[in-house]
Amino acid sequence: MASLIHCPHCGVRPSQEFSIRGDASVVRPAPEASDEAWHEYVHIRSNPHGRHREHWQHVAGCRRGLVVERDTFTHDVFSVTDGAAVAREGGR
Amino acid sequence: MTAYRLASGGVIDRSSTLSFKFDGRAMKGHPGDTLASALLANDQLLVGRSFKYHRPRGIVTAGPSEPNALVTIGEGAATDPNTKATVAELYAGLDARSQNRWPSLKHDIGALNGLLSPFLSAGFYYKTFMWPAAFWEKVYEPLIRRAAGLGRTVLEHDPHSYEKCWAHCDLLVVGAGPTGLMAALTAGRAGLRVILADEDFRLGGSLLAETTRIDHRPAMDFAEACLAELRALPHVTIMPRTTVFGWYDDNVFGAVERVQKHVVAPQAKLPVERLWRIVAKRALLATGAEERPLVFGGNDRPGVMMAGAMRTYANRFGVAAGRSVAIFTNGSAGYGTASDLAAHEIEVAAIIDSRDAPLDAAPAGVRVIPSASVIDTRGRQRVCGLVVERAGFEETIACDAIGMSGGWNPVIHLACQRGAKAVWSPELSTFLAPDLGSGLVVAGSAAGRYSLGGCLEDGAERAARIAADLGFSTASNPLPAVGEEVDPSFTALWYSPGAKAKAFVDFQNDVHVKDLGLALREGFGHVEHAKRYTTTGMATDQGKLSAINATGLLAGMQGISPADVGTTTFRPFYTPVAFGALAGTSRDEHAAPVRKSPLYGWAEKNGAAFVDSGLWYRPAFFARHGEKTWRDSTDREVVNVRQHVGLCDVSTLGKIEIFGPDAAEFLNRLYCNPFLKLPVGKARYGLMLREDGIAYDDGTTSRLSPQHFVMTTTTALAGGVMSHLEYCAQVVWPELKVRFCSSTDQWAQMAIAGPKSRLVLQALVEDDVSDAAFPFLSAAVVTLKGGLNARLFRISFSGELAYELAVPAGLGEAVADAIMEEGRGHGICAYGLEALNVLRIEKGHVTHAEFDGRVTPDDAGFGRMVSAQKTDFIGKRLSTRYGLTAADRMQMVGLKPVETDQHIRAGAHLLREGAKASTLNDQGYVSSACYSPTLGHDIALAFLKSGRERYGERVVVWDKLSGGDTVAEICHPVFVDPGNTRLKV
Structure with missing residues (x-):
């Protein structure tokens, strides 16, 4: 786990100010999508062992949801x- | 009586005397002493008993790797167990006690364990699990627990204070020895922000015990000159008494500063210890090298010491470890110690060298025995001689102290804490730090450059390279000139052959060579297994002295290279850190913020008994004269609300203001029931689901204007719901034009409930609050008499005619006072959380006792509320899956005891009459229960399989905790006014 996170709005902050929601690579399906989806x-x-994209929220800062791309092994x-911004681009 | 204070020498202040106590005995030392050097000066060599065999143990080192000299310092609540005497700074009045002995250090009953040693071999602890089974709990465990352990902790409240800080720098230098000082100077002169941290109270590291001259003056003077220059540099921070204990991600280092550990009466305004998190662009590890002990028979007898420690005691503290010292060495360092001791006129009995043809020069007149091995030591609580074996012949040599020098182990602990493995160097016969990239650089002895000149050069060079990397320009300063040095080479010796007594590897955990052999034979030869099986390296010193020898021994026994054995895993902390320091100020009442509602003062003066409720203190009940229990007060409050009127603080409910053209659409997607067409001026109950179809939170949301809603959440999930909304708005539907903010703390909100609530309220509100003008579920901004604007909601949790009034937080108490004053004639009472709960259970309203993360809307009776028309909302898709719609799901029902004097408690399970209590027969559980003063008996809300089809049936309420079973009748969960006639009047 990283000790410091470079928040695009608040600058470098200790990771304790953030809460982790989880995997950012999943996208909410359309209502009519299949059961499997x-x-x-x-x-x-x-x-994953390695690169991973997660949703972190800067709860003790700007309260924005952030996409953090990090390595789960090397940190x-x-x-x-x-x-x-990521969601608007639809690119995840 | 042999260790003593030398007549001169050392960096101690001989002009001043400090009195201290050890095991009640008065002793004297000087400023500049450690507790260990002062104990030695008082000839107190025996300082503790070993962990397993309770063998007498003496001081071994002069630093943080000390395995034996652990003492308890201080008294009462301020007791500090397991303090290393070798780093504890001496102060006047210090009171130290030895540990792990009974009744006294000299006569210890536990030493009988030594006789049992055949049964206490490696893995004995695990073997006790095996047979006979009954023995474990009754015999082995109590015995082991009593015998094991070092210092005892105290259970009293720690009176000391601690704090935490952040620091930032360009370069953190860990260690202020020759390498660290040169590095800090080089970087400081170049203008870098430098932090120089060292665990010692006096900076200089090995220079404090060095006899080699630097720039033609004593090494100590050189160190002082460096420090003087560093203090004058504006961007350099020097942190003595600070142990850097951990290296974390992003080059953040953890350090603990002992601010007042060395004072008798700490000042209250300063912390005793300070925990630092140091963010360093670069760091330089200048932690030096630890002398390696030798593993030989009887090597744990008090008086056997690291040779380098003897040198430190003589040169830095002016203390001789003995009058006649024998040196056992495998390299040149032992000769250096012998020369220094001889210079202090301490007799050197002999130098026993394991090498065949040493070329080192011994002090004049000292006998050197090459190709020799120490196989045993003589003496009981103090060494009085050793047995040396050479070419098959044994000889006993009298001595009162033995210095051992087995080579060098670079201190690379921090460098290996983030997963990188130490690398074996065949040239240096030791483990070195791996390549760590640019963040952390290892220099000097810690990098295997053991010579003084090498350290000075390495520190300067590496710091200059870091400065250049960071864009600073460095002027080249000439390196200090170093006098003649002892060559630090050695020939590795993992085990001195022919031992006639236990040869210890790990002193603190009593692990000897045969234990490692046993581990290997029994299949625990991997270094990580051997560690756990024998406990070598598992004590509080974490194997600082023992780990590398254990690796070498395991390699030797298998005929492989230490490179193939490797080291065990290094983890923070480098040395133990007090929990107090890690907690900092976050303890007692400061562990969590105290949140008081804006109506706290009002509740207090009305006699509230408060209860911790999540983050809040909330009034539980308002006791009146003559009421003996909470039940008396609660029953009265409930009856008063049902008959007259009551006022309750509901400010702690989460409140979120939601604005924007898409606010209605946003809410419509958040809640499972429709919100798109909620008219302005109306409140609606809303139920949120999780995406998996399970109920998440509920509350009322009101529309104050077309683009402005105010949402309420439960108290417990106010924070969680806010984050949920933020995630949905930012990530799931970023296209929606909606903004919101929490206003929980901005409003004081009170429920005014009961048949007379309208009478009370109308007297205070300008607007018409009659049923016609302000019917059930109205929501509006109203004007209070006197002109204050307030929010009024006609909603009811109690089932009575009720309103909730919200006013700006700062005016809450005044408004509540006015309501109480106006209500006095109508019999108003304040009611608390307990009465609130009874009222809602009587009415069948749910809370998080019901919505516990397993319950669907249909389970709780809200099935018809879930919109089938909406194309999408959070949880819609998965709420229709088979598992959540099965007919035998547990559904919410009411329960009442058949015998009305019987009780039902929450948490009880439900069984069919006559069924055996088993998981298979479990029919459900009670989520909420209370005594209903309205009905005169207990009532409960419960979840029961196919419950709604079973009204009128009987179930057994099985309650193992309170002992008795109660037969209850299943009924509709609304006990009071199922037709809502009291609500809509």
């Missing part, structure tokens, strides 16, 4: 992006 979205999570953080 919904099952995958709600219940199935990968537990390197590659990027921190505002979650809404």
Whole structure:
């Protein structure tokens, strides 16, 4: 786990100010999507060794949802992006 | 009586004397002493008993790797167990006691364990589990628990204070020895922000015990000159008494500063210890090297010491470890110690060298025995001689102290804490730090450059490279000139052959060579297994002295290289850190913020008894004169609300203001029931689901204007719901134009409930609050008499005619007072959380006791509320899956005892009459229960399989905790006014 997170809104802050929601690679399916798609979205999570994208919220700061791309093994953080910006682009 | 204070020498202040006590005995030392050096000066070599065999143990080192000299310092609540005497700074009045002995250090009953040693071999602890089974709990465990352990903790409240800080720097230098000082100077001169941290109270590291001259002056003077220059540099921070204990991600280091550990009466305004988190762009590890002990027969007898420690005691503290010292060495360092001791006119009995043809020069007149091995030591509580074996011949040599020098182990603990494994160096016969990239650089002895000149050069060079990397320019300063040095080479010796007594590897956990052999034979030869099987390296010193020898021994026994055995895993902390320091100020009442409602003062003066409720203190009940129990008060409050009127503080409910053209659409997608067409001026009960179809939270949400809603959440999930909304708005539906903010703390909100609530309220509100003008589920901004604007909601949790009034937080108490004053003629009472709960159970309303993360809306009776028309809302899709719609799901019902004097408690399970109590027969559980003063008997809300089809049936309420079973009748969960006639008047 990283000790410091570079929040795009608040700068470098201790990771204790953030709460982790989980996998950011899953996208909420359309209401009419298949049962399998919904099952995958709600219940199935990968537990990668290596690069991973997660939703973190800066709860003790700007309260924005952020997409943190990090390595679960080396703990390197590659990027921190505002979650809404990522969602608007549809790119995850 | 042999260890003593030398007539001169050392960096102690001989002009001043400090009195202290050890095991009640008065002793004297000087400022600059550690407790260990002062104990030695008083010839107190025996300082403790070992962990398992209770063998007498003496001081072994002069630093943080000390395995034996653990003492308890202080008294009463301020007791500090397991303090290393070798690092504890001496102060006047220090009171230290030895540990793990009874009745006294000299006569210890536990030493009988030594006779049992064949049964206490490696893994004995695990073997006791095996047979006979009954023995474990009754015999082995109590015995082991009593015998084991070192210092005892005290259960009193720690009177000391602690704090936590952050620090930031360009370069953190860990260790202020020759390497660290040169590095800090080089970086400091270049203008870097430097933090120089060292665990010692006096900085200089090995320079404080060095006899080699630097720039033609004593090494100690050189160190002082460096420190003087560093203190004058504006960007350099020097932190003595600070142990850097951990290296964490993003180059953040953990350190603990002992601010007032060395004073008798700590000042209250300062913490005793301070925990630092140091964010360093770069760090340089200048932690030096630890001398390696030798593993030989009888090597744990008091008086056997690290040779380098003897040198430190003589040179830095002016203390001789003995009058006649024998040195056992496998390299040149032992000769250096012998020379220094001889210079202090301490007799060197002999130098026993394991090497065949040593070339080192011994002090004049000292006998050198090459190709030799120490196989035993003589003496009981103090060494009085050793047995040396050479070419098959044994000889006993008299001595009163033995210095052992087995080579060097670089201190690379921090460098290996983040997963990188130490690397074996065949050239240096030791483990070195792996390549760690640019964040942390290892230098000097810690990197295997043991010579003084090498350390100075390495520190300066590496710091200059870091400065250049960070864009600072460094002027090249000439390196200090170093006098003649002892060559630090050695020939590894993992085990001195022919031992005639136990040869210890780990002193603190009493692990000897045969234990490691047994571990190997029994299949626990992997270094991590051997560690756990024998407990070597598992004591409070974490194997600082023993770990590398254990690796070497395991390698030797298998005929493989130490590289193939490797080391065990290094983890923070480098040395133990007090829980107090880790907790900092977050303890007692400061462990969690105290949240008081804006109506706290009002409740207090009305006699409230408060209860911790989540983050809040909330009034539980308001006791009146003559009421003996909470039940008396609660029953009265409930009856008063049902008959007259009551006022309750509901400010702790979460409140979120929601704005925007898409606010209605947003709410419509959040809640499972419709919100799109909620008219302005109306409140509606809303139920949120989780995406998996399970109920998440509920509350009322009101529309104050077309684009402004105010949502209420439960008290417990106010924070969680806010985060949920933020996630949905930012990540799930970023296209919606909606903004919101929490206003929980901005409003004081009170429920005014009971048939007379309208009478009381109308007297205070300008607007018409009659049923016609302000019917059930109205919500509006109203004007109070006197002109204050307030929010009024006609909602009811109690089932009575009721309103909730919200006013700005600061005016809450005044408004509540006015309501109480106006209500006095109508018989108003304040009611608390207990009465609130009884009222809602009587009415069949749910809370998180019901919504416990397993319950669907249909389970709780809200099935018809879930919109079938909406195309989407959180939880819609999965709420229709088979598992959540099965007919035999547990559904919410009411329960009442058949015998009305019987009781039902929450948490009880439900069984069919006559069924055996088993998981298979479980029919459900009681979620909420109370005594209903309205009905005159207990009532309960419960979840029961196919419950709604079973009204009128009987079930057994099985309650193992309170002992008795109660037969109850299943009924509709609304006990009072199922037709809502009292609500809508």
